[in-house]
Amino acid sequence: MKNNIVAVISWAIVLWICKVFLSSLPYKFTSHPDTQHIFGTIGAWMEGILGQTIGQLFAKFGAYGVGAVELITSIILLLPALIWLLGLVGMANSEGKRRQFHQIGGLIASAVMLGAVFFHLFTPLGIEVLHNGQSDGGSLFYAAASILVLGVVLFILNFQRQR
Numbered sequence: 001m002k003n004n005i006v007a008v009i010s011w012a013i014v015l016w017i018c019k020v021f022l023s024s025l026p027y028k029f030t031s032h033p034d035t036q037h038i039f040g041t042i043g044a045w046m047e048g049i050l051g052q053t054i055g056q057l058f059a060k061f062g063a064y065g066v067g068a069v070e071l072i073t074s075i076i077l078l079l080p081a082l083i084w085l086l087g088l089v090g091m092a093n094s095e096g097k098r099r100q101f102h103q104i105g106g107l108i109a110s111a112v113m114l115g116a117v118f119f120h121l122f123t124p125l126g127i128e129v130l131h132n133g134q135s136d137g138g139s140l141f142y143a144a145a146s147i148l149v150l151g152v153v154l155f156i157l158n159f160q161r162q163r
Contacts, residue, residue: 022071076104
């Protein structure tokens, strides 16, 4: 019974993380103006700390790098569903795989969102992103913070000691 509860909670967390990550990919991979503003603001801030080259590289390519990691993380988190489906037709053994993938995916999601939360809190980007007179109301920050926490919860829920 406890394993079923952990699985249901884990899948709910995975669906939230993947919804946020996957729905942001069109913005990150098409150089959307909002994405350019976010990564440009952070890149300009980085120039004063890490130098002009690193700041400009982050402004230009940071969205692609973050988007790629979010896509890979989503695949890792959703792989247990594919393995389970393959198991139904006798092509895979899914026993114990969900916990491992959700554990790893939770850690990666938390690490990526730790960076996002840091940039919201400690750079001119701020908690509430303002662009062209429009505010996001803090939604990007709150989504990042929720994934930071929930990724850790996902890791802890699925942690199994080696026997």
